[in-house]
Amino acid sequence: MEKTLRHLLREIREGRLSVDDGVGRLKNLAFEDLGFANVDHHRRLRRGLPEVILAEGKTTAQVVEIAGRMLAQDEDVLVTRVAEATAPALLAAHADGSWNELARTVHWRRRRDPEPQRPGVLVVSAGTSDLPVAEEAAVTADILGSEVERLYDGGVAGIHRLLGQGDALLRANVIVCVAGMEGALASVVGGLVEVPVIAVPTSVGYGASFGGVAALLAMLNSCASGVTVVNIDNGFGAGYAAAVINRRTTTGATAGATAGTGDGAP
Numbered sequence: 001m002e003k004t005l006r007h008l009l010r011e012i013r014e015g016r017l018s019v020d021d022g023v024g025r026l027k028n029l030a031f032e033d034l035g036f037a038n039v040d041h042h043r044r045l046r047r048g049l050p051e052v053i054l055a056e057g058k059t060t061a062q063v064v065e066i067a068g069r070m071l072a073q074d075e076d077v078l079v080t081r082v083a084e085a086t087a088p089a090l091l092a093a094h095a096d097g098s099w100n101e102l103a104r105t106v107h108w109r110r111r112r113d114p115e116p117q118r119p120g121v122l123v124v125s126a127g128t129s130d131l132p133v134a135e136e137a138a139v140t141a142d143i144l145g146s147e148v149e150r151l152y153d154g155g156v157a158g159i160h161r162l163l164g165q166g167d168a169l170l171r172a173n174v175i176v177c178v179a180g181m182e183g184a185l186a187s188v189v190g191g192l193v194e195v196p197v198i199a200v201p202t203s204v205g206y207g208a209s210f211g212g213v214a215a216l217l218a219m220l221n222s223c224a225s226g227v228t229v230v231n232i233d234n235g236f237g238a239g240y241a242a243a244v245i246n247r248r249t250t251t252g253a254t255a256g257a258t259a260g261t262g263d264g265a266p
Contacts, residue, residue, distance in 0.1 A: 005045075032069055036062055039069045048247065049144050052236070056081035064093045071108060078107045078143045080136060080236045103135035103235070107143045120147030121242045122172035124162070124189060126155030126179035129204040133235040134178040137200065140239025141176070146246045156184045169193050173249055174242040177227075178235065180204025183215030190224025196245055199229045200238045 011017035032039040043051040051070065055063045063079060063086055070077045071094055079090065082104050090106045091097045099106050121141040125134035131152060142148045149172065154162040162169075162185075169175065169192060178200040179185040186199035199222070201215035208214065212232035219229045230237040 034065060034069065037066055039066055041070075041073055041075075044075070049240075049243070050075050050077070052140075052240070053077065053079040054081055054236075055079050055083065055086055060086045060089045064089055067094055067106075067108075071110065074110050076108065076110050076143060078105060078140065080105050080140070082106050100135060100139050102132055103139045104132065105136060105139045107139065109143070119171050119173045120149060121174050121176060121239075121246050122149045122151060122168055123176045123178065123239075124151045124154055124169075124185065126153075126177075126181070126185045127204065128153050130178045130180055130202045133200055133202050133233050134176075136235030137176045137178065137239035137242070140236050141243045141246070144240065144243035144247075146174075146243045154185070155179065155181075156188055159188065162188065166192075174198065174245045176200060176235075176238045176242050178202060178238070179219075180212060180215050181209055183218040186219045186227050186229075187222040187224045190222055190227040195226075196242075197224070197227045198238045198241055199227050200235055201229070201232050203233055 180202035203212035
């Protein structure tokens with residue numbers, strides 16, 4: 001979006017585009033009214049990250065159209081909760097997309113940032129049944145610019161599997177914990193690390209787990225400090241929050257390191 005705006009202003013300044021034509025193009029730069037959706041092209045300028053498309057509840061044609069309008073702005077595009085019937089249509093309509101069947105996401109990379117933000121985001125899942133939500137979080141954080149590491153099937157029923165991965169826990173900048181059943185994993189991880197922990201309760205579990213409510217309440221009542229909680233099965237929300245935290249902390253660390261070099265630069 002910023003690249004598009006700079007190019008537009010340069011064309012007007014150099015006389016290759018009239019002011020009236022420039023105004024016409026600007027009408028769609030803030031948002032674009034498709035009748036069924038207002039596509040927010042200003043999202044990256046305001047928040048530093050682009051709008052994300054939730055496919056759930058939309059028709060295939062609507063998702064294809066919204067993705068096309070965003071790709072026309074030379075923007076990275078992430079579509080979440082993509083049905084199996086919608087994914088092939090998206091990939092056929094717009095080249096170079098990547099489909100993650102487990103995460104139910106389709107994404108396109110257009111901006112090509114040179115390096116992801118480090119040290120990065122660690123996504124930990126309690127069990128294999130939690131992987132669709134965990135992968136949604138991992139894909140989201142990745143497409144939003146974070147280096148992502150995965151540590152799957154490390155639940156408290158075999159806690160030695162988690163403790164044996166101490167290096168991964170300690171080098172992460174933000175940790176996303178995904179767990180169903182009683183949701184105890186977030187408290188365990190929160191008691192081991194000094195970084196923010198984002199807990200994601202999943203709807204995995206038997207009857208008394210109440211579709212993830214038991215895990216949600218356990219995570220909300222975690223005795224470990226620094227654990228925050230998103231909604232049930234909201235891997236996207238956790239991955240987004242983790243990417244924002246990682247982006248802010250790594251950018252701040254880099255700026256601090258640069259300012260402290262003592263090389264006499266202003």
